[in-house]
Each structure stands twice: as C-alpha cells, then as structure tokens.
Amino acid sequence: MSADARAADAVEHPEWLWHAAEPKKSYDVVIVGGGGHGLATAHYLARNHGITRVAVLEKGWLAGGNMARNTAIIRSNYLLDASAALYEHALKLWEGLAEDLDYPLLFSQRGVLNLAHSPQDVRDGVRRVEANALNGVDAEWLDAEQAREVCPILNISPEARYPVLGATYQPRAGIAKHDHVAWGLARSAAAAGVDLVENCEVTGIDVRAGRVTGVRTTRGVIAADRVALCAAGHSSRLAALAGFPLPLQSHPLQALVTELLEPVHPTVVMSNAVHAYVSQAHKGELVLGAGIDAYNAYTQRGAFHIVERQMAALLELFPLFARAHVLRAWAGVVDVSPDASPVIGHTPVEHLYVNCGWGTGGFKATPAAGWVLAHTLAHDTAHPLGAPFGLERFTTGALVDEHGAAAVAH
C-alpha cells in the first residue's frame, strides 16, 4: 500500500517523530528557519548530497510560521519558462514525496480552476494554458459551463457581480496536509542526523573577510561553514544582520476556516480578480484565503475589512457558503518580491545563501525549494532551475514577472 493510501489510517502516531536537539558548537551547514523550506533543504542535503552535519535553527516551534498558516494549494501552471520548470519540478516531487518520506501527506490531486471574470482575464488565461502546454504542464481552457461540471457548486450566472467567463484547469494540481509535510520532512532529516533546534533565534550573522563564519543565537554562538536563510517573512531582517538588503516587502496574509461540512467542494477554485480562493480540506472544513493586507507588517494579524470583502466575493461565487460558520481566522507574514518570483541562491556574502521572496505562494514549491537550495549549498553553484531567480536580476533587469500567474493567488 502506498504511503498516501495509508493516510486514512494515519491517526496512529509513534511517540516521537524526531527528538529536539541541543545546538552543537559547529556545523557544516546551518539553516535558519524551520519552516517547510528549511526542513526540505535539510532533507535533500542528506538525501541527495550525503551532507548531515547540519542544523535547522528555528526561533519558535518547528513549522509554526507560514508552513502552519497556508491554504496548502499546490499547482505548477505558471506562465514563464523559468517558473514553469521550477514549479513543475516541485509538482513531480510532490507526486512521489509520500513514498520518499514514507509518511502520508494527504496529497490530493483534485485539480485547480483559475477563474476568468473579464475579457482580459480570458485572454490571459488562454495564453497561460498555451504556454503551459508548451512547457509540458497539464492545462486546459474551460468555458463557464465546463468549469461548473468540474465544480458543481460554482455560481456561473451572468447576473453575478463578477461573472465567470471561463477558467484554466490544471487536473494534477491539488492540496496536501501542510503539517504532515513538515512532520514527514522533519522526521526524515532527523533520522539522517540533522539537528532540529527549536526556540533558537538567530540574532547575529558573523562575517569575516566577506565570508560567513557562523551565527549568534539566543542559545549561543554556532560556527558554520555555510549558512542558508529560509526565514520567509523575516528574511529582510536576517539579511540586514549580514549587511545587505533584499528586494522584499513583508505583509500579513490572511486565511480562514469554517466548521466541518459534508463534502461539497471537489476541487480548488481561485480567482485573482476577486482575491479569493477556496478548497475543502480532508476533514471537511472549507479553507478560504484572502489577498495580502496592503501595509507592511510583521504582526501575523491582518485587518478585518480584507476578509470581509473576501467573504462577500466568495458568496457571489458560492452562494451555498452563506450558511457556513467561520471558526478561525489568522495571518502569516509573507515576503513579497517585486516580480512575484522567489529569490534563490548566492548573496554578497560568500557561503551565505538565501531562499526567500516566495511571498503568498511558496508552499507548493516546498520540495523544489529544498532540492535547489541543497544543491547550491553542496556545490556553491546555482542549480539550473534556480539560476534565473538570483538576486542579481534586480540589477540586470532580467525579472521573472509572474504577477499574472501568482498575483495574490497561489
């Protein structure tokens, strides 16, 4: 039986998935940030490169940042070649990740609809479908009626405030259980010998003669040959400790869940135009996501009027949801980049690398982000999939503009 087929019986847990480690005096690689990307980097350092003198330093508890807060949408239908290659690599890894980790991830390829509400949305959507096809990414253009066949509760009435004119559809897209992903990666990394150190905030980065030598933390000084920053919304603060700026802005991004409902929503629906996206988790709650709050903030808390507008938009699309009760709302701090693409690779400081700028959409990339960063840490060279996403593009102007495919959406 495959690991995901066993997911239904996944309630039984061993007593420990990993043991909390005490920080040692030195490591070959220190990873700052114990979210999905930091953990995936540790996993692939061990799995692909045999590097295990590694610590993941997390200021709070493991995967309590955006990894615990995202709406878990996974897809690879990005417009440009560089992005399609990176996100499609991630999707292929997702397709084998439960096996690789021998841990159920509740990865469910239920497809994603990206709705079009205006003639321009339609043109953009059709163009993206064609571009996806050329890049070997599964994608179809559906008219409104076909979109409703995929998602029967979708309101395609022309009377709607923003009527549905059609949708792109990626059947291989879907969702996964984010906590399970973090736990599976953490268990695998710890079993390979990686130290997972919680309650350990990095407060300084030591640089000598232009090269990183270690980090200062709330649990002491730790020497390191190489350091990787995987701190999502806090990346700018860490880069500042090492003396260089990043082209990022940190914003709250909010999401909500309803009470548990009978299965009503078979796929994932996203709409950039009305800033809303929704799926139904395995347990039955509707998972609803909003657009970012406009202001910069590190608060993990957003404004009420943002979710109020998002709910109003969702009710137009799904009148059925009017009777659902919202149970919880929360926010994470996301690191938004100028071109809606990540920043991966070298920094002005030797042997110090970044993986950031994933903004509102990095969960889907978790395995690829780890794969690419582990390669860079092991060889001190960009991975071919990461090369277009280097920091130098903000000098050369070779941006990877994915606002159309990423925008606020995921």
Added chain:
Amino acid sequence: MLLIACPWCGPRDEAEFHYGPEAHHDHPADPALLSDEEWGRYLFFHDNTHGPRAERCCHSAGCRRWFHTVRDTAHHEILAVHRIGEPKPETA
C-alpha cells in the same frame, strides 16, 4: 482596523485610506547618471524595517490628499502623522 488621523480630517477608519509605499524614497534627480545597480536599488529595494517606518498614505475616501505617517510595523502603532513638505518628526 487601524484608526488613522488624517492631518486635515482627523481620525478615520483605515478602510478610507489608500496605502502608499515607503516615504522619502525619492525619484533620483537624474536617472541617466545612475549605474544599473543604483537604478535597481531605487526601483526594487525599499525599506522593510521591523519597527518605526515612514510611509505615505492617501485619504482616498475623504479629502483625497496624500500625507506621511510613521507606523511601527511590529505592532501597527502610528507614532506620527504629518503633511507633505513638513519634516519627518523625530519618533525614537
């Protein structure tokens, strides 16, 4: 929801305002003289401070005038509000 004190209209709900980017990040006098790196710095690198941050704000559903605020990004407290052209107040 933030309560923002427009320097002309007084305290109003955040929803009445349009949030502008970082303040005092002025357009270079002569962009043609800049290196690619300096131009990239101007275009893409903005203040992302954890703490007091000077930013622009437009009272778009009120008097429709732009002004400046200093807001703490760690907890949203608005430390100062001032009109365009007035010097940035000392907040720390």
